[in-house]
Amino acid sequence: MSLKVSLTSNSKFKGVDILLTSPWPKEVWNYGNAPTDIDVKTCGSASVASLAATLKPRYHFSALQGANYERLPYRNHLVLQENAQHVSRFIALASVGNPGKKKYIYAFNIVPMSGTDSAELVKQPLDVTENPYRKSGKDEKKTQRSKALEEEEPAQQFFFDLNRQQGKKRQSDGRGGHQGKQPKKHPQPTGPCWFCLASPEVEKHLVVSIGEHCYVALAKGGLTSDHVLILPIGHYQAMVDLSSDVVEECEKYKASLKKFYKSKAKRYVMFERNYRSQHLQLQVVPLPLSCCATDDIKESFIVQAQEQNIELLEIPVHTDIKQIVQPGTPYFYVELDNGEKLFHRIKKNFPLQFGREVLASEAILNIPTRADWRACKLSQDEEESQVKAFRKDFEPFDFSLED
Ligand SMILES: [Zn+2]
Structure with a gap:
């Protein structure tokens, strides 16, 4: 040629x-x-x-x-x-x-x-x-x-x-x-932030793993005891704002967690709500394999969204949300363990607990009372022992510990 x-x-x-x-x-x-x-x-x-x-x-x-x-x-x-x-x-x-x-x-x-x-x-x-x-x-x-x-x-x-x-x-x-x-400017929060790792507000005792750009923390009031968050160390509001090195490490954490949960006969569901939040929290919730298939989880999200007039669209597996949404646009996003993705562009009044509500619903975990994280809060002692247990279990899968 x-x-x-x-x-x-x-x-x-x-x-x-x-x-x-x-x-x-x-x-x-x-x-x-x-x-x-x-x-x-x-x-x-x-x-x-x-x-x-x-x-x-x-x-x-x-x-x-x-x-x-x-x-x-x-x-x-x-x-x-x-x-x-x-x-x-x-x-x-x-x-x-x-x-x-x-x-x-x-x-x-x-x-x-x-x-x-x-x-x-x-x-x-x-x-x-x-x-x-x-x-x-x-x-x-x-x-x-x-x-x-x-x-x-x-x-x-x-x-x-x-x-x-x-x-x-x-x-x-x-x-x-x-x-x-x-x-390159390092993004800065406009006020105190609960999730910037360097900020005094962050609850350090919940952190389970720290990489170069991201860290993993146990979710406060998690749906399950192994529900975690992947968060950027620096201040970024959403997945769409991340620079490529941060995205890359985020992917590495996803892969490690996927293997880790698999070893426990679980599959994960991830979701992000870029609406009324100032620091990106990628929620990673593991569900027992026996609980439901990936397709059922997808179905539950779509059906429960419809019931609330939320248009949750399936987007192509190889599409990055960066490709469909401009930074600054509010959205809700779900990623399933097979890479399938659901996306909703938020216009106004999005139910803040929607992701948890779906997973806690009868169709999935059947723990509806746990939909609101405030109902699941533990004492600091309990949190600390949960973190300790998680860290020990996750250790063989944690790439941040390799040199
Ligand atoms: Zn922050």
């Missing part, structure tokens, strides 16, 4: 306004709305996808499939890790005058990038999604698959070399739009 793009070496390159390709880019539908009348297994070219990933077109049009598809706009930057960039829109149009009367004309206005204010240019629409061509670490296998596909793909009908065009069309906008990397 002779496709070669060296634009990335030019730090001033921001993207192109319009890209026209005959084939669709492969997997452009990732993280977005699915196209309806095409076969996603065979459709699209990996070379076009890598071209689009590099060129960052504001509008990308393709027509080869004879189908109409407008993908939700996608981001070209990683939230909180990179400076904001313009979004890209992929639009596929059907053949002119097709008998099915599928859309084949797309009318739009565009002010060239060079003439657009940089703040205006990087504005993110509400329905923006993650970049379909970027793979998160978790999707390593998928990435390898895509790479294999790219290599397997026979030579395409085009050759693209932008070397000679560089430098002639970009005009400085003179607004200092191009910033260097900003120094």
Whole structure:
């Protein structure tokens, strides 16, 4: 394959306004709305996808499939890790005058990038999604698959070399739009915080394990005696605010806990409520395997949400909530032990104990009186002995103790 793009070496390159390709880019539908009348297994070219990933077109049009598809706009930057960039829109149009009367004309206005204010240019629409061509670490296998596909793909009908065009069309906008990397600020709470590990308010006797970025603590008034929380050591409000190293360690704790609970014939359910809370608490509640299957747990969450008019949506396993929600948006999120995820964007009045209520309900643990944590509070002595017991049991699974 002779496709070669060296634009990335030019730090001033921001993207192109319009890209026209005959084939669709492969997997452009990732993280977005699915196209309806095409076969996603065979459709699209990996070379076009890598071209689009590099060129960052504001509008990308393709027509080869004879189908109409407008993908939700996608981001070209990683939230909180990179400076904001313009979004890209992929639009596929059907053949002119097709008998099915599928859309084949797309009318739009565009002010060239060079003439657009940089703040205006990087504005993110509400329905923006993650970049379909970027793979998160978790999707390593998928990435390898895509790479294999790219290599397997026979030579395409085009050759693209932008070397000679560089430098002639970009005009400085003179607004200092191009910033260097900003120094990383450590997030700070606005008032006293019960969960910042360094804060005097934190109940240190509940802590069972401390890593580099996260720690695990027994839940105060837990649903069960081995109900724990995974928390960032520094002050972060929600999963969506975490930097990648914190997320990574959080994943390590999840994996350790999963193994630990499995050894006890239990499976976990995790949930997070980013609403009326100031420091992220990922609640991890183990349930006996004999109590109910993962599907039943999922079902209970969905049904009990419906009963309270809460729209709890299933989101794709490989979707990170970062991809569907902007930092600062309140949400409730459940993750099951098989990786399945349920998500609700909170508008107002979300029942604060909802996660516990579902798990304590008759359908699951059948301990409804324990739904409210205040009803489960123990004395400090009791808490201390529970922590001690948990720590001892968890020790063989605790990666933070390895060197
Ligand atoms: Zn905090």
